[in-house]
Amino acid sequence: MSRAQRAPFPAGRRGVAASGAARSGGAGKAVTRTISEDPLGGTVRRTVLSNGLRVLTEAIPTMRSVSFGIWVSVGSRDETGPDSGAAHFLEHLLFKGTRKRSALEISSSIEAVGGETNAFTTKEYTCYYARVLDEDLPLAIDVMCDLVADSVLEAADVETERGVILEEIAMHDDEPGDEVHDLFARAVYGDHPLGRLISGTEETVTPMTRPQIRDFYRRHYTAPQIVIAAAGNLDHTTVVDLVRQALHGTPLDTDQGTPAPHRPASPAVRTRPATTLVETKETEQAHVILGSPGIDRTDERRFALGVLNNVLGGGMSSRLFQEIREQRGLAYSVYSYASQYADSGLFAVYAGCAPGKVDEVLELTRAELARVAAGGLTEAEIARGKGMSKGSFVLGLEDTGSRMSRLAKGELLYGDLMPVDALLARVDAVSLDDVNALAADLLARPMSLAVVGPFGAGDFATA
Template sequence: MIKKYTCQNGVRIILEQIPTVRSVAIGIWVGTGSRNETPKNNGISHFLEHMFFKGTTSRNAREIAEAFDSIGGQVNAFTSKEYTCYYAKVLDNHASYALSVLADMFFHSTFDEEELEKEKNVVLEEIKMYEDTPDDIVHDLLSQAVYKKHPLGYPILGTEETLMTFTGDTLREYMHNHYTPDRVVISVAGNVDETFIKEVEKWFGSYEGGKRSEEEEQPVFHSNHLSRKKDTEQAHLCIGYEGLPLGDKDIYSFIILNNILGGSMSSRLFQEVREQRGLAYSVFSYHTSYLDHGMLTIYGGTGANQLDALYETIQTTLASMKETGITTKELQNSKEQLKGSLMLSLESTNSRMSRNGKNELLLRKHRTLDEIVESIDRVSLESVNRVIERVFTDQFAVALISPDGQLPTTLS
């Protein structure tokens, strides 16, 4: 049973009591990410996330790490395009202590100048590491192609140039204006009862934040082609189509479409590209749904001399799907896959905390497992075929990283 409580200052608390486990997961979800940045401060959401671990007024960086290690707990954080999350997973008898340390990091981080300079170097190494994984950065390149100068096209890590401009003051100002109570959700899942809500409120229920502009620029899909020449062993290809935003009435049909196309080992792309033709080791598709936009991405990596064959095979697979739609067997198999992965994913307190936190932050509503299963079961051949027509148009974007930077012949 999920309990929701809204503090006087607007912070929302979501608690799911699971008495059959001995762990508790606590997540602080903040509705700000790289899409809330500007060209000048790109990367600040991610850098701020790093600096939360570098010391507070009462604990240095080592003591924060030891606070969780000493109780056998885990602590971590991540930044996405639309939100940032700080979370911990601990044994139930350490839940109050873990909450107090997370609150200390949230409210009392010092952003010490010496630590700041060290962490800039750490993030710089993270950017370099990312640059060394072309199968990762090609997805960022696709976002740039699709969204151009819109913030959804910015890299989450930022750039070396923007990174060097961050100071303690810029971090404090960004936090004051973006970590506002109305954008914060505290999600708790595990073996704690409702009294824990009061503990969370004690820490988070009275702070105030600044005012930030509520107006966010509407993203537009651009059918752009971008390529980069890089000394790699493979050509890394991404093809993007405009997808569906969160909460769209066809979202479950869209999820099932993606699963049939490239979301599993029995998918059409995997079977056609890898099993039948042996063109790639890695080929898949995935969908990204934002509040007001979405994208379906197809990725494949192959030798540069096989790039044309890979591209043509993907396009042929899509053309076949558009022409004949999906089969009843594919629909049924995909439904069972989705229901199975949904159930299995909710067997940990961490995943339940994440699901509840994201649902509250982005959708402000929670659906039971039965309701979700019902929505999956309601998906029909007609609804999936309707989404195929809606998504796979002539408007698509392409990103490529390869040794020669040459796009597939039919695109050039």
């Protein structure tokens, strides 16, 4: 198959604003603006259709591929107790067939051109994406919009995927290194939706009905809740037109709407008092997480948190890695991490070690956290932490999938896209005092402990 044609769209269409009347996918006037022409990236443009659906693109003519994603502002935290797992269940089902395509036709059409499709569910959003050659973008847009907007949710498919999801839950239970993260979330958030499993449980997935899932689908998969993002060798106007055409005649082909606002940061989620949860399993390795509530994703201290995390446990040169693995050989894997949501967050340290070494690992971890909380970091460590933050961010922009995700998350989670240079400047502006003040606050908080391994609940009663 020839790949000689560099541009997948007619040259006369490139760079034309799509602000006229929509032909389909929401009749009425769309509004387009150029967000940035970043020297480290491509031209970013944003169109809001009259039905409230948003389309963002980053045109990168030097690429030969395009990543196309449909992001929906719904995740596991939007479920009620009986609906626990519905967002993830739906993610599976949307690939099973529409009025136009069977499940086989959905997968084979993209694979036939060497592309790939996938999806994932988080606690606050769901994403469906495809990565294809630039010339095959029209096909990817048609297929992905079709499956997200017009799935039929056949009863037989519900039963098939129920079995698949129950196997996925069972497989997750056999991975203690993954299970401990869910246990820690429950230790901090308790019965709040942020403390529940994204997949749901066997008790919630087994009785879930097709009408229940379909109601969740139609309530949450609306045009104002959806952001479409694409990055690579593309033309913004053409992408918008193709999206309109693909959505024509589907439930998302509505007349009027305004984009849904991003989740507010207040009121903050109430967390549980520090507690210890132990999942008893006869494993060869113990998995432990020690941590506390952190900061939300819009907190101005988030850049200082990135630097602090890098120095504490973000790499092989980090304090925890050097102390626990390199110098003492107590664990193969040890790292710190931060999870941030609209109105809450977590900061924690994970370690996997032999069961007999858990007490020593926890003692060393607590001592290091207390040392940093009391004495802070050094200027040299701050410089290294900044370099890690900037380098990982810029290097992560070297593929179209990362760029597409950046567009969508900026729009969906923050309501804005921070230019690359501005973000790097924010990291550069982090001072020693900023990091040490955050460390004194964050690392001195009462900490919860989650453990998966051959222990009883009483083994950590004083943890």
